[in-house]
Every structure is written in C-alpha cells, then in structure tokens.
Amino acid sequence: MTRINTLGVSVPIVQAPMAGVSTPELAAAVSNAGGLGSIGVGATNVAGARAMIEATRAQTKQPFNVNLFVHATAQVDDTRERQWLEALAPLFLQYGAEPPAALKPLYTSFADDDDMLAMLVELAPPVVSFHFGVPSFDRIAALKSVGCVLFASATCLREARQVAEAGIDMIVAQGWEAGGHRGVFDPANADDQLGTMALTRLLVTQTDLPVIAAGGIMDGSGIRAALALGAEAAQLGTAFIACPESSADAAYREALASENAHHTVMTRAISGRPARCLANRFTQWGADELAETPDYPIAYDAGKALNAAAKAAGESGFAAQWAGQGAPLHRSMPAASLLKQLWQEAA
C-alpha cells in the first residue's frame, strides 16, 4: 500500500491526465510545484507516448503520472458502424461534408499493446495509471518490477474491488461530476452514477487501498472536503483546462468561460463511451439520438471527422470539450500559481 506522500509528492493534488488537453509542460509545472502532474498517453502510439514521457522528464525531476486506456478491445461491427454514419450524415451535410466511408479504432488499448508495455518498462515513469479497467497481472507485475506506482480509476465499489485484486496501489474514485471519459469498466452495465461525495466515502470505508477523490473539485475547499472524506489526495482536471500550459484551443477556452459551463452532459455520442462534455451542438444532438454507437474508440473516429468538418465551416460546437460539473469555478492562470493557490486555500 503506497500513500501519496511516499511518492515524494508534497501537495496532495493530482492534475488529471486528460488526454488531448494535458501536456508535458502542464504536468511538469504541477509536479515542480509539489503536486502530481499527469500526462495522458492513451490516445497516442508508442512513439508519441515516449516523446511525451521524455518531454515531461526533461522538465521535472519530480514524480509524474502517465495514464493509459485499458478499454476492452473494440469490436468492429459493420452494420452498427454504417447505421451510425447514416445517423451522422445529415450533420456532415450541414457543413458541406460527407461522413467517412468507414471507421477504425483510433488507438489501441494498453491491454493489447505489448510495445507500449516494453517502452514503459524501459522508461519506468514514477506513476502509471489506468482508465477503463485494469491490465493483466503480467503487465502489472512488469510495471511494478521497475518501480512504477500504479493507480486505477473506479466508479463504483465493484470496480474498486477489481482494482484492489489486481494489485494496484491506489484507487482514483471518479465521481459522476467528473469531466471527460467516465472510467466505467464495462459501459454495457447499468451505471449507478455515484457522486464524488458518496463514492469517495464508500471506497474509503469499504476497501483497503488509499483513495484519490475526483469529480467536481475546483478549489481549496473542494480539496479539504476530499481529504475530510478520507481521500489521500484530490484529483482535479477541469480546474487546469484554462491554464496556459494546456493544449485546449481558443474555442474550448471560450466555451469553458461561457454559460455552457453550467450545463455539462454525459454522452456516448462523441466517442462511443460515456464522457462528460460542455453542452454544445454534439451533446445536444447526442441527447436526441437513439442509435447505438459503435464501440469505443471506433465511434470517436466519426466524432473527430465530424468536428473537423464543422470546424472547417466555422462551427466549433462538435468538439470534445470535456469538462466536469464544477466548470464554472475554473480559473485561468499558470499551473504553478494555480497549484500554489489551491493548496493555500486548502490549508
């Protein structure tokens, strides 16, 4: 059982990985300020992941976290994919484009990626974390043998028990409030939609692992609340989106600063898995859409193509503008200053 301070992290704040938003610069800034910075490499290949890890290491001597997606292997289903593209076709048409002829999984699950494992074993980042599930015992043993401390997210007690049984060191309790992809292991299961308050307390009392609370935490008061619930640390994602070190584009930052921040939507329409997004054209369409999505991340191929077509026509409302329910409380400042301020507020 590894506690957060034994990692050499002085401030119990984890910057959430946020693939596509976080950067080595963001992670390093957070880690250098005493928190635990994270990069998300789930949506890139081995070369991309290696470059991100090396770039992070070049900017900090402190521990940082490398996050991987461990989703079930996407199942190709031509009929479902054709129907999904047909459902999306009117949206493409609206922006003078056509849907792609076929869809492919955009990236490989860590469960299937031996090269990614070999690279991680070679580079041995201080913390490796998993989303959407836990890898096999072999992979876990390989990472532990080179000293990686392992986190995995859980959205309910059943998943938390799987995390514990897998030999993971800490659980990220991802509440319903949290932005981005919900870490549910099997999206076909009914989701109990546990809020951060209930989930954190359940996992702290009913498992033996240290818990990191995530979801709806935006400031020092939220961090204190997470610690009061018995969490070892608080994980904040949305709080860091507007930092200059993030790779969020101008439209995303604008949406985050708008009234839309008060209305986030959990939708499968963008990627094929439930994810919380700022209310926009895509979530609006998704709410009305009943067709079954292709498997994650096959559906994401369509979602990204639609976003590209819409953006080319000047419409940014089909982007994956992930955000949690605390979005209206975000602040725009350099990550190091934000981390310092968060911890001053909490103390």
Add this chain to the structure above:
Amino acid sequence: MTRINTLGVSVPIVQAPMAGVSTPELAAAVSNAGGLGSIGVGATNVAGARAMIEATRAQTKQPFNVNLFVHATAQVDDTRERQWLEALAPLFLQYGAEPPAALKPLYTSFADDDDMLAMLVELAPPVVSFHFGVPSFDRIAALKSVGCVLFASATCLREARQVAEAGIDMIVAQGWEAGGHRGVFDPANADDQLGTMALTRLLVTQTDLPVIAAGGIMDGSGIRAALALGAEAAQLGTAFIACPESSADAAYREALASENAHHTVMTRAISGRPARCLANRFTQWGADELAETPDYPIAYDAGKALNAAAKAAGESGFAAQWAGQGAPLHRSMPAASLLKQLWQEAA
C-alpha cells in the same frame, strides 16, 4: 440572512424531512439531541399536518422543520393517464389485480392550499422548508410575519437564484446523490444532475444565502466535507431511515440492508417525478418503460395502487423505497445516539 446556529440549533445536522418515513418521534429525537429534526407534511392534508406539528412540539422544545411540497399544480390528462394505466396493467395482472379505473392527484401543492397556510401561520413552526419550488411572495411574507425561518431546496444555480429572489433564508443544495424526490422545480427542463460536491461549492460561491448540503452524506466525515465546502450544515436523510423512530416498514429496512443499497435508481415511474429509489422491481420496470408518466402526484396514485396489489400478493418490490447513493453506509440505531455519534465523528 439567518445562519443555522441563530436558530438555536447547536449541531449543524439537519435530518431530512422524508415524507412517509420521518415521524414526529424522529424529528423530536434529532432536535432534542441538538440537530434540526424535520417532518414532511407535503403528502398529507391540513388535519394530518396539524397533528404532526403538534405531536412534534409535544416532544421537543427545540426548533424543528416542517417541509412542504410546492410543485406545479398537477394537470389532468385523460389520455396520458389511460396510457399509463395500460402500461402498468400487466404488472397489476401479475398480482391478480386490476389497475384503478382513474387516477387523481394524491395531495395538493402548498402553492394551492390556503388552509395549510392558515394552519402554519397559526402554529408558526420554527422552520418551514419547501421542495419542488418556492411559494408566492404573499405566502412567504405570511410565514415570515409569524417568525418562521424558511428553507428551500435547489438542484442548480438557476433554482438557487429563484430561492434567493423569493426571500427564503437558506438554500438546501440537493445533490444528485440524494435519495427520494429530486427537488427540481420543473421536471420538463434538462437536469444537469449536479453532484453534492460540485453543487454545494457552486451555490456557496455564487449566491449570498447560507447553504445546507444534502446528498450522499452518511457520517461524520461526510459532514466535515460538507462544512469544508462552505455549507452551514449537512442534511442527512438516508442515514436516519433505519432508526427505530422512522416509519420505514420491515421490507424497506431489509432492502436498505441488502446488496440493493449499492444500486439506487433515479426514476419517474413511481410518482411521476424523478426520485431516487433502492433498485427494486419498480425501478427495474421503470428503466425499461418509455411511456410518458402522468403529472406528479397523479402517477403516484397508480404507483401506490400497484404497490398495494403487489404487497397483498407478498411482493414488496414495488414500494417507494427511497434512498440516496450513500445507502450502504447507513446505521441502525436510535436517532439521538446516531446524532451524537455523527457529531463526535465530525468533530
């Protein structure tokens, strides 16, 4: 602006009203132990409400809270009601019964009940709280003129602003985790489903009223978390269901102590308004059911009839077994002991 301690409440714990579960005995026990006990009179008539208030007052000299439902007046819609009864008919049949020939609203909104107002003005309970909306300025002024302190629940910032504009004294921030009826003002609006962590912090920072946090709070750690978020007090409902002073029946207590407590469902199927219930036969059916429910509480007439028919045949799974997401953390002990323990844990 009235703060919780100016009411003469020494422990910042509110026992949630829970119409149908709470009793004058429960409310008095909580108030006598230094918290704020509550009775829910929204589902009864003036005579019933008067009797409950008098019974509470007979058992405590401390402040207590009387909760009212302020839902929009139910609109009769013969077609919708007939279709709903047709959808329920197979369930009735399964228990050798027939659906009622017609449905009626089971009780009157406080917005429409002048006699209830007159009785409250006469008895002047220390705290009066509102669910599903806020009453007219006249009614608020009448209650304030006799010294009642007023609370109203809100599930989002928009509702919280309406509460503030109405001249209410404190806001109950009801998070997504909370059991029983969700206090949304207009169930036709899209629900942002804000968790307690995010909602409490939003309302504390974006309104001027004191906030009582509700939803997923089951123990002293949860109470400390609520206070860390800036709430004046924590409201707990599910934590009190298993107290001997509650009127929960044996089947309800059994369900609460079972694995079902890990799976609560927000459903409109039971009453016509979203409410969080322990997973049971009714929530299972409701999840699959797509027909539009009659208005609240017209649908509840059918739900209660179905529960009566099922119970007569030995099936308790159609009861309104309301509970929040923290249900697995409930404890079964006298309310005064529970309150004492909660506050010791929190301190």
